[in-house]
Amino acid sequence: MIYKGAFRDIIYPSQNREPRATRYRIVLAKHSRLVRAVVHLVSEEPTQPRRTDLVTALDVILNRIIEAELVGVRHDCIRLVVHDGVQLLEYPITYNALEVKRRGGAMPRPPASADQPIHIRSLDVVGGAVAFSADRDGGKPVTDSLGKTLE
Known part of the structure; x- marks a missing residue:
């Protein structure tokens, strides 16, 4: 483990747009050759009304x-x-490839179609360049090594 931040509060809208709160922190963990930024959300807070609100609002x-x-x-x-x-459940993070901004942004993209191939390097898909979403159906228990890092 490289860095474990302190927990912070974050307010988000529930399914009926009422304010809800949860806690999160950022953990930087060394994984093979790369450092991973783990967004660690906690939903067992006693003030948390329902877990479904948190899962619904994961993208926000x-x-x-x-x-x-x-x-x-x-x-x-x-x-x-x-x-x-x-x-601890890990949710895969996805994005819409058609939203990725080109470097420089000089040339507009042609209109998108379903059969148009797109080549995107992972270096080009960064936070702030595209909206991310959590694959709620793809949630799976974390590995033991990541679980120990988050403890």
Whole structure:
């Protein structure tokens, strides 16, 4: 482990647009040759009304945290982990490739079609260049090594 930040509060909208709060921190963890920025959300807070509100708002929370603290960090170096009080779940982070901004932005992209190939390097997909989303159906328990890092 390289860095473990302090927990901070973040307010997000619930399903009916009421304000809810949860806590998060950023953990920088060495993984093979790369350093990973782990966004660690905690949902077992006693004030947390329902877990479904947090899962529904993961995209909003993730993008707010990235825009505040991880602008310019590569997509493949960011992980999202949610601690629900019982287990740690990691959610894959996705993005819409058609939203990736070209460097320089001099030439506009041609209109997109379903059969148009796009080549994107992972170095080009960074926080602030595109909106990220969490794959809620792809959540799986974290590995033991990452779990120990977050403790």
